[in-house]
Amino acid sequence: MQAAPPADRRRRRADLLTHIVLILGVLLFALPVWIVLMGSTHDGAAIGRGEVPLLPGAQGLDAYRRAWTEGAVGTTRVPVALMLWNSFVMAMLIALGKIAISLTSAYAVVFFRFPGRMLAFWAIFITLMLPVEVRIFPTFKVVSDLGMVNTYAGLIIPLIASATATLLFRQFFLTIPDEFVEAAKMDGAGPLRFFRDIVLPLSRTNMAALFVILFVYGWNQYLWPLLVTTSADVETIVIGIVKMIGTESNIDWSVVMATTVLALLPPIAVVVLMQRWFVQGLTDTEK
Structure with missing residues (x-):
């Protein structure tokens, strides 16, 4: 029996090493989730x-x-169903708002010629240099003065502008051939029709990829909801979990872990359902 060539043996060793690293990576990330899932079926004591x-x-x-209908002992006993709904509304509107504002602002910067166009773009871009912590107290002062504390508007509106998404859409719009613009002008299409019939269809995969990222971003928000909400009616799931484990004693760990598992499900569902568009939006270069 003839031995395998050295090149084949090296390739097999490389494949084996790759699979070992992948398995270790999966175990590293999956083990904590598995422990939480199993812990939710055990007694809290x-x-x-x-x-x-x-x-x-x-x-x-x-x-x-108990988590879905009652909440955890030692807290405000907010049902997880309500907290999940608040987080879903917040994440969904943040993602849709960021995409809508970023699309229109990038479209204006790229396809319109007006004084101060690039100044407006750089003013948006410079906000990337400011960390959230620098802007959060002035933002809270504005929200408080407008009476939006403990409201969906206070949770969502300050977070719906995105300089990063604007930059990404601008870079994509710059790759749209000028022939499309000229053809639209020859057909008598105005700016709104060109935006609706040409730009939006070309941007679908980018919008899908950004939606997944921005939904998870909105779902995982902690610092801003912590500041702007004090009422249980608008409490999000992340804040609820922190409150559940924030007491010194009498922590119902089984309910805490069940809540954590439930909090994982909506982001996972969004990623799974939009996986194809998400990957295509990150990798597709065809226009």
Whole structure:
């Protein structure tokens, strides 16, 4: 029997090493999620004693029922269903608002010629240099003065502008051939029709990719909702989890872990459902 050529052996060793690294990476990221999932089926006292569950417990789905309808003991007892809804509304409107504002602002900068056009673009771009912590207290003062504390508007409006998305759409619009613009002018298409019939269809994959990123960004917001919400009616799921584990004692760990699992489901669903458009938007270069 003839031995495999050295090149084939090296390739197989490289493939084996690659798969080992991938498996270790999956275990590294998946193990904490698995522990949380299994912990949600165990009694909270067992978890409080420091036991690390790796197999399902006898409690089953009871912690999910209590979390969904009642919330956790020792907190304001906000049902997880309400917190998930608040987070979903916040994340969805932030993502849609960022895309809408970024699309129109990038379209104006690229396809219109007016005094101060590049000054406006650089004014938007410079905001990337300012961390959120620098802007958050002036923003809170404005929101408070406008009476938007403890409202959906206060949660969403300050976060719907995105310099990063504007920059990405601008760079994409610059790749649209000038022939498209000239053909639209010859057909008598105005700016709004050109935007609707040409620019938007070409931008669909980019919009889908950005939507996934921005939805997860809005879903994971912590600092801003912590400042602008004090009412349980607009409490988000991230703030709810922090409050559940913020007490010194009497933490219902099974409900906390069940809430954490439920908080993972909407972002995972968005990523899975839009995976094809997400990957295409990040990699497709055809116009």
